[in-house]
Amino acid sequence: MESLALPCLNSFTSSRASFHKEQSNKLLAKARYLNSSKPASLRLTPYYIAPSFNLGGIRMQAGGEEYELKQMRDMAAAKKRWDALIRGGKVKVLTPREAGYAVQLSSKTLLDVRPSTERKKAWIKGSIWIPTFDIDDTFDAGSLPQKVTNFVMGGWWSGVPTLSYNKQFLSKVEEKLPKDTDLIVACQKGLRSLAACELLYNAGYRNLFWVQGGLEAAEEEDLVREGPQPLKFAGIGGLSEFLGWTDQQRAQAAREGWGYRLLYSARLVGVFLAADALIIGAQQVGRYIQDIRSH
Numbered sequence: 001m002e003s004l005a006l007p008c009l010n011s012f013t014s015s016r017a018s019f020h021k022e023q024s025n026k027l028l029a030k031a032r033y034l035n036s037s038k039p040a041s042l043r044l045t046p047y048y049i050a051p052s053f054n055l056g057g058i059r060m061q062a063g064g065e066e067y068e069l070k071q072m073r074d075m076a077a078a079k080k081r082w083d084a085l086i087r088g089g090k091v092k093v094l095t096p097r098e099a100g101y102a103v104q105l106s107s108k109t110l111l112d113v114r115p116s117t118e119r120k121k122a123w124i125k126g127s128i129w130i131p132t133f134d135i136d137d138t139f140d141a142g143s144l145p146q147k148v149t150n151f152v153m154g155g156w157w158s159g160v161p162t163l164s165y166n167k168q169f170l171s172k173v174e175e176k177l178p179k180d181t182d183l184i185v186a187c188q189k190g191l192r193s194l195a196a197c198e199l200l201y202n203a204g205y206r207n208l209f210w211v212q213g214g215l216e217a218a219e220e221e222d223l224v225r226e227g228p229q230p231l232k233f234a235g236i237g238g239l240s241e242f243l244g245w246t247d248q249q250r251a252q253a254a255r256e257g258w259g260y261r262l263l264y265s266a267r268l269v270g271v272f273l274a275a276d277a278l279i280i281g282a283q284q285v286g287r288y289i290q291d292i293r294s295h
Helices: 014-034 057-087 096-105 144-158 169-176 192-202 238-243 247-256 258-294
Strands: 091-094 109-112 133-135 163-165 183-186 208-211
Touching (some): 057 091, 091 192, 096 208
Parallel strands (some): 109 183, 183 208
């Protein structure tokens, strides 16, 4: 299978920055969303750069720029392949509402390929769950740098954990679903499910339907949902969710009014108070240690 290597986009050289900046920003979110460990079939390139302490600042910058350019090319190649699948009619496109009609009226199978963190918050009634990527539970020298980088680069804010490819994805799908099954493939935002469609098509599945925009684009009446949260909230987390600073929560606040907003305003005040208390506590400990040393 062709590579599905995806980019990590930040900046380019000064001569190219103005030309590529807007495109880089658009692709960054998509690349990080899909990027995880490297299965042999997908050969995903991790979006972090391992530190190189023996390089000077200029050489590190040049290496980072080359890495980002490669990631952009890989993402563009993957997008080209996915577009070809859709244009050629090999993967048919459904809106979330059309997917709901297909599941309820024609008994098509909905394959949920989201990680467990999203699945446990909300899922479609009767759907089959086989994730393409799931939480990376390993703690070794190879995975630790990626976990730390993922957290530092925004995991603390978005709540998105480090994910790794599910090597049993295809075997589990083949075990449960014949290759002539009418299969609707869905994820949270629509990116991983499109990559999954490519995997499934290459494995011999020919009746594939892709939910454009993912389950996050669905309205509550589009699909029969189960689980403790709305589908739109299944992909959020971290400090941004706690403070209510996600687009989904802002839209909810606009519908529900001041009560909803006051809840998250109170949480924000609590965060500031907790931060002040930590700073004051650290200062007091510092003074105490200094007094001990002086005596």
